Amino acid sequence: MWGLIHKLGSPKWFYQLSARLQPWCWGAAILLLVTGSVWGLFFAPADYQQGNSFRIIYVHVPAAFLAQSVFVTMAVAGLVYMVWKIKVADMAAAAMAPLGAAMTFVALFSGAVWGVPTWGTWWMWDARLTSMLILLFLYIGVIALRGAFGRRDSGARAASVLAMVGVINIPIIKYSVDWWYTLHQPASFTLTARPSMPLEMWLPLLIMVLGFYCFFIALTLMRTRSEILRREAKARWVQALIEEAR
Amino acid sequence: MPLSETTRRVAVISEPADKQHLGIALGATLMRDLNRMRRRPGDVLNPLVFYALAVSLFPMGISPEASLLAVMAPGLLWVTALLAALLSLDGLFRSDFDDGSLEQMMLCPHPLTSLAVAKVAAHWLLTGLPMALMAPVLGILLALPMNSIGVLMASLVLGSASLSLIGGIGAALTVGLPRGSVLLSLLVLPLYIPVLIFGSGAVQAAIMGDAVLPHLALLGALLAAALIFSPWAIAASLRISING
Amino acid sequence: MALCLEARQLGCERDDRWLFEGLDIDVKGGDIWRVDGPNGSGKTTLLKILAGQLADYSGTLRWQGNPLHRARAHFAANLLYLGHAPGVSAGLTPLENLAWYQALHGERGSEAQREAALSTMGLEGLEDVPAGRLSAGQQRRVALARLSLTPRALWILDEPFTAIDHAGVAALETQIAAHAQAGGAVVMTTHHTLNIAHPLCHIALG
Incomplete structure (x- = not known):
């Protein structure tokens, strides 16, 4: 068990393993995303209340899911790095942070666009959107803190601690924002809390969510691999790879 | 010295430090910070003056209308308290980091977590508590209804302790960075949001005549959680910062 | 041992x-x-x-x-560690600095001991001046006073x-x-x- 963890954690091994995984992830991501988009945008029935504008859900909800789970994954990677000193975990965390921030931004932007036909305004202090906005600030904090340190290892540790602190706080923030929202009730209904969604509406949504996850995994693998090459540039096996490529 | 230089022998001490000694170390660290700040009253007063000044800007920016101000008062008082607390955070570990005292704290037989709590406690006694004490005056400036003044103070006392603890994490993470104070606000403010929500919520509930206790209980729960988690996070962050 | x-x-x-x-x-x-x-x-x-x-x-x-x-x-x-920075707080007097070091290690010590340690370092008369007003060498001496104060x-x-x-x-x-x-x-x-x-x-x- 112990040996396996450290074997997985060695950059070389991870590089080779991810080379085999990556095509599958890309394939699954493209397949799922194309299926989900076509189904969701052309074949799923229009919403009786919102008409066709509800179809933004097929981007908004997967992005929002991903935004939150990427932060948790990043914190777990940070913990693994801090406790077992596995460098690949930190490289993955570094590769993930901008992706998570981008997903948060996509969720916010699609929410804003959705707000125009639904609420008649670009921004509403809806509980979900507010939590997303705070999450974006948390992401920016982690990315900025990592970059602020002169030594990379210290930056990595600091970012790990902050990600862990953030992940403890996310449920608290979410809970407090929901509490705040129910006390004030500015809008009559939220974007996505629908009473019941017919099967032909949520099945494409499920496919899109899975597609987004595969896309994220593929992209993270790719970014982690280039990070490995960058940091291990002096290692013998990387030099051998370069020789081979020539 | 009773023994002459030639006969004196240096011995390795074998007994470990006992619990009672921790009390001495914590008390001395707390008193040390209070003493230091007593000699630099400006550092204590500046956040308080900032608090008063920033609060008095709002009527000029919004309107002197008492009914309008009273609606916004809980939020304004709390947001400004947040910013004032933030202003004082940068100095929490900065001088200890610069003069090497922090290294000495890391090398004493007591856990850094408890020493960090002593330092945060000193910070709270000199910023959070005075802010809570001066809040009633600022509440009157913003036409806050009299029946909510007590709740305002109680919420600030509880909430500012959480602010000091959570802020301590950010201060510890950025203490080694040359321009850490801007980054500090970016790191800490999102984490302050639950305290802000429950704190200003308590005051609003008091104004409306709703139950105040749930809000205060939640503030207390936040404080308990902050007390459990932040000392570890602060100690870990200080170790990272000292590492360069 | x-x-x-x-x-x-x-x-x-x-x-x-x-x-x-x-x-x-x-x-x-x-x-x-x-x-x-x-x-x-x-x-x-x-x-x-x-x-x-x-x-x-x-x-x-x-x-x-x-x-x-x-x-x-x-x-x-x-262990007695003296770092690159002397670890002397500018806002405290030499006596208070030494008292804090002792307290960190759980010792209360006595004022007389601390004064004696400072005087071996040639700091008589400066015991109650805030360390921030001392020169760099004098601050270093305050830190070095620990060598004789805390064996x-x-x-x-x-x-x-x-x-x-x-x-x-x-x-x-x-x-x-x-x-x-x-x-x-x-x-x-x-x-x-x-x-x-x-x-x-x-x-x-x-």
């Missing part, structure tokens, strides 16, 4: 660059170790690791036969002679030699040519 701090295959990697590696050091009672090397060769880092301040090193460190991280409290009770077996001193005048340097050299003579151990860095009547051990870095 005899003093023994041993390092085996000690190394430190910073951002994929090895500052040093494969160091074997045995610090025993009566030793004076001097760490040499050019700027940036990791002297301060090595001292911080030996003092148990940094955890990111490779190899093993043992104090009295036990791994250092497990014997931390015991090790800390026998510890192992001294780890990072550039202790910085900002100290000639007379102070000679006195400190005597004090270091006497400490080793009495069975204590010293690990230090300095750019200054040591004039000590005691055999030196060397660690060369870089």
Whole structure:
């Protein structure tokens, strides 16, 4: 068990393993995303209340899911790095942070666009959107803190601690924002809390969510691999790879 | 010295430090910070003056209308308290980091977590508590209804302790960075949001005549959680910062 | 109990660059170790690791036969570390600074003891002046007063002679030699040519 963890954690091994995984992830991501988009945008029935504008859900909800789970994954990677000193975990965390921030931004932007036909305004202090906005600030904090340190290892540790602190706080923030929202009730209904969604509406949504996850995994693998090459540039096996490529 | 230089022998001490000694170390660290700040009253007063000044800007920016101000008062008082607390955070570990005292704290037989709590406690006694004490005056400036003044103070006392603890994490993470104070606000403010929500919520509930206790209980729960988690996070962050 | 701090295959990697590696050091009672090397060769880092301040090193460190991280409290009770920065708080008087050091180690001490320690460092009359108003050399002397105030077996001193005048340097050299003579151990860095009547051990870095 112990040996396996450290074997997985060695950059070389991870590089080779991810080379085999990556095509599958890309394939699954493209397949799922194309299926989900076509189904969701052309074949799923229009919403009786919102008409066709509800179809933004097929981007908004997967992005929002991903935004939150990427932060948790990043914190777990940070913990693994801090406790077992596995460098690949930190490289993955570094590769993930901008992706998570981008997903948060996509969720916010699609929410804003959705707000125009639904609420008649670009921004509403809806509980979900507010939590997303705070999450974006948390992401920016982690990315900025990592970059602020002169030594990379210290930056990595600091970012790990902050990600862990953030992940403890996310449920608290979410809970407090929901509490705040129910006390004030500015809008009559939220974007996505629908009473019941017919099967032909949520099945494409499920496919899109899975597609987004595969896309994220593929992209993270790719970014982690280039990070490995960058940091291990002096290692013998990387030099051998370069020789081979020539 | 009773023994002459030639006969004196240096011995390795074998007994470990006992619990009672921790009390001495914590008390001395707390008193040390209070003493230091007593000699630099400006550092204590500046956040308080900032608090008063920033609060008095709002009527000029919004309107002197008492009914309008009273609606916004809980939020304004709390947001400004947040910013004032933030202003004082940068100095929490900065001088200890610069003069090497922090290294000495890391090398004493007591856990850094408890020493960090002593330092945060000193910070709270000199910023959070005075802010809570001066809040009633600022509440009157913003036409806050009299029946909510007590709740305002109680919420600030509880909430500012959480602010000091959570802020301590950010201060510890950025203490080694040359321009850490801007980054500090970016790191800490999102984490302050639950305290802000429950704190200003308590005051609003008091104004409306709703139950105040749930809000205060939640503030207390936040404080308990902050007390459990932040000392570890602060100690870990200080170790990272000292590492360069 | 005899003093023994041993390092085996000690190394430190910073951002994929090895500052040093494969160091074997045995610090025993009566030793004076001097760490040499050019700027940036990791002297301060090595001292911080030996003092148990940094955890990111490779190899093993043992104090009295036990791994250092497990014997931390015991090790800390026998260690006197003076860092690059003297650790003297500008807002406190020399007496208060010393009292805080003692309290950190659970000692209450007495005012008379502290005054005596300060006067051996030539700081009579400055006991109650805030340290911020003292010169750099005087601040360093406040920190060095701990050498006689809080007896510890192992001294780890990072550039202790910085900002100290000639007379102070000679006195400190005597004090270091006497400490080793009495069975204590010293690990230090300095750019200054040591004039000590005691055999030196060397660690060369870089």
